Amino acid sequence: MTKEVLRYLEPHRGGIYLDRTLGGGGHARLILEASSPEGLLIGLDRDAAALAAAKANLADFGERAILRQGNFADMAVHLDHLRIDRLDGVLLDLGVSSYQLDTPERGFSFREEGLLDMRMNPSEGVSAASVLAEADAGELQRIFREYGEERWAGKIARMIVATRDRQPIQTTLQLADLVSRTVPGGRVPQRIHPATRVFQALRIHVNGELENLRAGLDAAWQRLNAGGRLVVISFHSLEDRIVKQFFRALETGCICPPRFAVCVCGQEPVGRVMTRKAVRADEMETSHNPRARSAVLRAVEKLPLGDDQDV
Numbered sequence: 290m291t292k293e294v295l296r297y298l299e300p301h302r303g304g305i306y307l308d309r310t311l312g313g314g315g316h317a318r319l320i321l322e323a324s325s326p327e328g329l330l331i332g333l334d335r336d337a338a339a340l341a342a343a344k345a346n347l348a349d350f351g352e353r354a355i356l357r358q359g360n361f362a363d364m365a366v367h368l369d370h371l372r373i374d375r376l377d378g379v380l381l382d383l384g385v386s387s388y389q390l391d392t393p394e395r396g397f398s399f400r401e402e403g404l405l406d407m408r409m410n411p412s413e414g415v416s417a418a419s420v421l422a423e424a425d426a427g428e429l430q431r432i433f434r435e436y437g438e439e440r441w442a443g444k445i446a447r448m449i450v451a452t453r454d455r456q457p458i459q460t461t462l463q464l465a466d467l468v469s470r471t472v473p474g475g476r477v478p479q480r481i482h483p484a485t486r487v488f489q490a491l492r493i494h495v496n497g498e499l500e501n502l503r504a505g506l507d508a509a510w511q512r513l514n515a516g517g518r519l520v521v522i523s524f525h526s527l528e529d530r531i532v533k534q535f536f537r538a539l540e541t542g543c544i545c546p547p548r549f550a551v552c553v554c555g556q557e558p559v560g561r562v563m564t565r566k567a568v569r570a571d572e573m574e575t576s577h578n579p580r581a582r583s584a585v586l587r588a589v590e591k592l593p594l595g596d597d598q599d600v
């Protein structure tokens with residue numbers, strides 16, 4: 290969604306931007322070009338491999354590109370360290386990168402054999418294989434239901450627990466095969482692989498994706514200049530729901546409980562939602578990159594009066 294990111298972020302000469310999901314640096318490059326000659330881009334990614342790729346890709350921008358490894362939920366720490374107080378724009382392009390998906394040994398893909406790791410930063414937290422080995426059936430069911438909206442969550446969870454006593458579940462194809470054997474009709478070829486939702490759920494759980502998103506939206510909002518923009522691209526309805534609710538709260542300003550018929554808090558709007566409807570990738574992009582089909586972009590602008598207000 291390159292055109293759309295530039296359209297809503299509107300990078301300008303000399304602006305300061307934060308790309309909190311740097312990946313290979315594709316969007317970052319466009320932001321640096323659009324804010325030249327002196328615009329600054331701070332780039333964060335949890336994944337050391339992504340950071341190395343972005344460093345090589347953005348080397349020609351010299352000191353205008355400041356790249357760091359880190360979780361975007363901790364952005365304030367990085368900005369404080371760099372003595373950067375305010376930003377003109379923040380981009381969040383959520384989920385996994387094509388590079389991560391296409392590297393079998395990272396364990397994200399159910400199509401190729403690899404150890405079930407799934408951590409965006411493999412030196413932090415616990416791997417998906419450890420979750421499958423240690424969580425009880427109730428916890429596994431919750432993960433698959435909550436983060437994958439998987440209809441057969443309980444059945445799959447019980448099958449994992451029954452199987453792992455005989456043989457540990459350590460690889461992507463082992464798990465994909467177990468799911469296919471467990472869900473009704475899982476052996477029949479389908480457009481969407483039967484293990485898609487289980488893989489998504491494990492990835493979200495292992496990386497704390499929804500918790501990071503909630504914390505990350507608020508952190509970005511606190512650091513935006515008046516007139517600054519926050520642009521978020523999400524890839525599934527769980528993320529998009531969080532983004533939509535966060536943006537709506539900025540626009541209404543009201544923090545009264547939903548059961549109140551009339552507003553009593555008197556809070557003013559602090560943001561202007563720029564995308565009435567979710568923006569989707571055009572046909573040209575989806576024909577080149579089928580993964581873009583599930584991408585949804587939303588953007589919000591900080592209103593001058595809301596500069597120092599909290600949501």
Ligand SMILES: C[S@@+](CC[C@H](N)C(=O)[O-])C[C@H]1O[C@@H](n2cnc3c(N)ncnc32)[C@H](O)[C@@H]1O
Nearest residue numbers: 310312313314315316334335336360361382386
């Ligand atoms: C869809 S890719 C971004 C692609 C990038 N916009 C580009 O143009 O190449 C998402 C990236 O976000 C990173 N990521 C996901 N969650 C993160 C988090 N909480 N903190 C930092 N980086 C994160 C992933 O490691 C991945 O590299």
